[in-house]
Amino acid sequence: MESLAVELFKINAIKFGDYKTKVGLYTPVYFDLRVIISYPALMESLAQLMIEKVDIKNSKLVCGVPYTALPIATIISLKSKLPMVMRRKEAKSYGTKKLIEGVFSDGDSCLIIEDVVTSGSSILETVKDLKASGIVCSDAIVLLDREQGGEAFLAENGIKMHSILTITELMRLLLERGFITAEIKATVDDYIASNKVKSENVTISLKEDPCLT
Numbered sequence: 001m002e003s004l005a006v007e008l009f010k011i012n013a014i015k016f017g018d019y020k021t022k023v024g025l026y027t028p029v030y031f032d033l034r035v036i037i038s039y040p041a042l043m044e045s046l047a048q049l050m051i052e053k054v055d056i057k058n059s060k061l062v063c064g065v066p067y068t069a070l071p072i073a074t075i076i077s078l079k080s081k082l083p084m085v086m087r088r089k090e091a092k093s094y095g096t097k098k099l100i101e102g103v104f105s106d107g108d109s110c111l112i113i114e115d116v117v118t119s120g121s122s123i124l125e126t127v128k129d130l131k132a133s134g135i136v137c138s139d140a141i142v143l144l145d146r147e148q149g150g151e152a153f154l155a156e157n158g159i160k161m162h163s164i165l166t167i168t169e170l171m172r173l174l175l176e177r178g179f180i181t182a183e184i185k186a187t188v189d190d191y192i193a194s195n196k197v198k199s200e201n202v203t204i205s206l207k208e209d210p211c212l213t
């Protein structure tokens, strides 16, 4: 885990400053995993860690949350030999108009792959479309849990989230290796402690729609 933390820092995937999250919270640290496609060896070891973290053979399919997790999901599919499905962010207005691409059957179970979780809403958007297509989702594997309420929110919606790293662990490892100062770690720790996303403030839910639970 230590070398993963160091590599993420070295490829500039961890940014300190003033950033806004998808749910609208301002944050002193942002994880930009989009750069990972430029580092195939790192992507491969991350995919391997994810495979080892979950009981992958319990799933019939894998699906990455668009877009950053798509190449990671592809590597997991190649390594595990589990077929992949892809969720379109918008259904096509022409041709097949499908929301989910790939071959699947009603009742197939699917492991969700994601890079970073704050509220869990991005995972749930993907789960919602998969479920609407008859695919069963119960587990998600993520690289980084920002520990801001996503795990509890997903659990409320029937998804068990497994993470490779939490933000607390990551900051501790970076401090131990001398990449960040104690002051930066304290700023991030204080921010995380006082900035949790409450599930009632997340607009998407599977509970609203009894057909999907």
Ligand SMILES: O=C(O)c1cc(=O)[nH]c(=O)n1[C@@H]1O[C@H](COP(=O)(O)O)[C@@H](O)[C@H]1O
Binding pocket: 020, 021, 022, 023, 029, 030, 031, 032, 033, 065, 115, 116, 117, 118, 119, 120, 121, 122, 123, 150
């Ligand atoms: O916006 C974020 O919360 C976020 C924080 C961060 O450090 N890194 C990051 O990539 N994100 C984005 O936010 C999404 C997760 O936020 P939630 O949907 O709130 O869990 C990810 O799929 C990213 O698009």
